[in-house]
Amino acid sequence: MIRSLHAENFRCFKKLDLYDLQRVNVVVGKNATGKTALMEAMRLALGGTPNVLWGMNQTRGFFANVPQPITREGFESLWSAYFFNFDPSEAISMDCADNEDHHATIRIFYDAQRSVAVMPQHIPQQQPQQPPPVLPSSFIPPLAFQRCNFSGESSTLYASVQAQGGVNFDSGPELGPVTEFFPSSAWNFNPILPAQMFSQLSLQKREKAIVDAVRDEFEPSLESLLVLSPSGAPGLYAGLRYLKEKLPIGYLSAGISRFVAMLSAVLLRGKGVVLIDEIENGISYKIFQPLWKYLLKFAVDNDTQIFASTHSLECVRALLPAMQGHEREFTLLRAERTNGSSAITLVPGRFLESAIDQGVEVR
């Protein structure tokens, strides 16, 4: 389990210090205070590869494809928003520690010494009698990911531009435990994800807990959940007693689909981290209490750690039954922004439980 994360110059955080992280970490705060950026910091600290960083762009809905060939300005624009105040002269640095005080670190910066000369892509038309002009090549420094994993093994990966203008992302193992990131439903949610996860659970014969949870909380007539691919693409289907055919779960409810995916992730990512942005999305307020209870139970049973953000007061108040007697498993991370930089304040579970009970506005 991750106990602490320290980051500098990442997104809206000049400096981010998270400590005493617990099994279930609830992230609150107004819009644009850094809730999602906090989750991205955790994802990056545990991932540490160019693909992880690039994937966050796509999750946020930007840069569906890398333009190729690419200019220096174009290449830098892919990454500029990750640097605090858009200033890449200060490296992004992160240090993440687990329960046993093993650390994983990463430093991300433009490595000017490894700049690549990229040929100009557009040579303007010239008059026939004039010699062709010699255009300067563009020198594009790669983005270096200088990393050290929890076992102390160091490596450096690069996101770089090749001489012809193509972009290359070095691949490599992630630094820490397996991470799953559920973006807000306002952004991209992969509809195949619930099917993939449920399929993995079925292979391990562990899907019953999910089926029971859906039946108990949403649909008493649920007979089965199955991954089927009638059209070629896999999808999760629900068999209901009153329907003559099985129904794609997304047709039944997008919320149930997300519920299944979240619980499945917590079951599957044992010893890992599940990041859930805006956990309340698509879920009825009546399900919030059981959702937290399932998340806590599955997380404890599988040694999974959860970071879940919410804007919903009902969702926060629904924490109470799950928290009572398990206060130490929870913490509240409240994102706030002052003087242009975001900061996180931490409220231990024992205070959080009392505060919610007393009706304090904790968000």
Add this chain to the structure above:
Amino acid sequence: MTFIQPQALDFLPHPFFIATEGIGDARLIDELLQFRGITNCSVGCPSRISSKGKTGKDAFPDYFAAIQTARRRVDSTQLLGLLVVADADANAGEAFGAIRTGLDQAAFPAPDKPFSIEGNPFRTAVYLLPGEGKTGTLEHLLLDAAFVKAPSLQDCLDDFSTCTGALRSSKPNKLAKMRMSALAAAFCEDNPWCSAHTMWSDDKNPVPIDSPCFNHIGDFVTRFAS
């Protein structure tokens, strides 16, 4: 202006917080702050709609933890002190012990004894109503203030307590609450249902905030917040 914090405590606007046992105590403290021109204190009391069903001193540990949560907000003013105001009830030592335990549980420093402002830079104190060396409740103090202004009221309430049988059946603290309620209801003729908590809004409130009976607690609050 009121210094009473909303039930849904949000951020802390002032550097000193006065946590009271109930809303009646909170209203008295609020009136005192206004009367004395003290502007750096917030006042609040535990919620009566807690899911745990705890009220009064039993709810203090949760309420103190709630204050700890609110003080962590970036927009909260740095908290410099916490004063707890509660009834001494029948045993001031027990009342103080319960408050002290609550402070400990919520990781606040606890004073060694009541009526003592302790700690530096963060100060804590406990004031037990009706005042130092006494047992009883908020209502005892309020009644004293009403009787100083209109001594004949005491005989009147004694008669009322006798003829209704309350004098025989009620415990002293409950009897004081009944007498204060009866007095407030009788005086606040437009609001005969009013209580020690709501009477402060009524022009005919029988308890004068400038009563010398409030000098001790007023001076204590002034010292705490200075």
